[in-house]
Amino acid sequence: MSELKNDLILKTLKGEKTERTPVWMMRQAGRYLPQYMELRNKYGFFERCQTPELACQITLQPVDIIGVDAAILFSDILVVPQAMGLEVQLIESKGPVLPNPIQTANDLTRIRVPDIQETLGYVCEAIQLIKKELNGRVPLIGFAGAPWTVLCYMVQGKGSKTFDEAKAFCYQQPELAHQLLQMITDTTIAYLQAQVAAGADTVQIFDSWGGLLSKEDFETISLPYIQQIVAAIKPHAPVIVFAKGAWYSLAEMAQTGAAALGIDWCTPPELARQFAGRNIALQGNFDPAKLLSPIPVIKKEVKAMLQAFGGQQYIANLGHGILPNVPVDHAKVFVDTVKEWHPTFN
């Protein structure tokens, strides 16, 4: 394995100072890139995920085109329920559909904590290939969904604004819900360990639907399982935890042992730091829609964000995934503005 030429993000995750602020973008390998769209038009979603050459090619696109300081594995959080034995359909215009969702105790017999090499070996192959192709240019971020977010899809069976059926499942059958969450957690730990063993330099846990829960529910249904994952992975690689919308539990998330916390754009940087404390890196939080602004506005707002977070203990990123309608040069301006920025002391 070649030595990393750009280890800015890893240094930040270790709590070390860096010569400049590192930057990447959630969903940076995605639909806003014409080069991605070409592959998307040729191959189905799971074909792109499951073919290491395609996953590798897509993962590298933003490194080459946008110049980010990390690659993030091209995959989807729903490969985990798929590996556990649930059918997952990803229809491009419609979003994910799981035609036989989990509803009863009996449904749990249909799924299992799988052997990772057997079910998700293709991810490990992709990671090995990506690491080889990256050749030390930037680190590689692996990822998985948080167990609560994965449960949302396994129970609701499709996307939702409220995920009320997933919540009702947890409220009506709490023991069963915790059993399912534990199965997802065990799978996710083995999966992330395999990602790290294959070469991922760090991993991010995405709790996209954490913020649909009250603080009490988040800390009952979601956080304990994130905590288990962090504890298991931390000895092998630093972990970034991003629970979108769950600002109210940033202090508790900071206690999990995570190396960094993702922050959405609705949490002001100063408050994020106040909630999370001083001993953890923060990552975020540019409003993805703001990349649709004119370029001078983007530059101004990125600088304001950098100034508010401060240049250290901080990874510049969006507050959620990049939108498909963002012009490529706007994405590039975002990255370049971070790279060129120097803190001012006023």
Added chain:
Amino acid sequence: MSELKNDLILKTLKGEKTERTPVWMMRQAGRYLPQYMELRNKYGFFERCQTPELACQITLQPVDIIGVDAAILFSDILVVPQAMGLEVQLIESKGPVLPNPIQTANDLTRIRVPDIQETLGYVCEAIQLIKKELNGRVPLIGFAGAPWTVLCYMVQGKGSKTFDEAKAFCYQQPELAHQLLQMITDTTIAYLQAQVAAGADTVQIFDSWGGLLSKEDFETISLPYIQQIVAAIKPHAPVIVFAKGAWYSLAEMAQTGAAALGIDWCTPPELARQFAGRNIALQGNFDPAKLLSPIPVIKKEVKAMLQAFGGQQYIANLGHGILPNVPVDHAKVFVDTVKEWHPTFN
């Protein structure tokens, strides 16, 4: 006009003590009620809104069936863009569609600040009828959307998770956006004044998409217009402001002169009070999905909410609209638990 027999909510909005905590539910006149579904199956959405007898009948259903402490006018926030001259389609299974959304300066010539009696006179008639039928049993809440939330639909043309086109419109054409926001604000002020003149005892401003904005954007794009509305209506009736998700600006919202602030379930009651300060009533914040829990759980959680907010300066409510799949007896348990509650001092 008969004198109010139950003025608990109005007393709370005036800052007076009440013998018990008042309670109502957002979307209480809605799809979870079989009696509403009967009318929904017979009449189109705008027919229900525009026929005072139907709007009255629907508005009164939850007062009779669930026993809430206020009626809220049955209508929709999109009657405002409709009155301003935009076509609005409400397709029951699909949500709202505005086939010719606002995109350019030229589009603004297609709309106007309308005469309220001419365009929304049917709402005033409905209010007069409702007040007569209520006969002083409980107060009547009028409402309108916050200008930002109304702009979301006028520009995006349909529902959205991100309302990125509406945001892009504000970021790319800020002067035009402020011009549109001012037109919506002027219409809304006249509309709410007409509601109060017709008999509404208080009004609520719904900023359903306020929480999609960063704090800075919320305070540029949304709050100044809410502020204008509160200032104009306050001399005539108390105003409740509910900006879902905008916890970060509760302190600023409390400065508008609003009599109460709506709180969603993701903002813990103690923090809501801390942010909003002591001189304003709070309203909320039960997770609507939690009404899908078993009845003993609902009772326990409602009591915990009441205890956390305290019984005074407080209106019990959900943290967002009631879901269509909530059993009627669960909704009733919510209301009854509030009515029967007495504070414990432990």
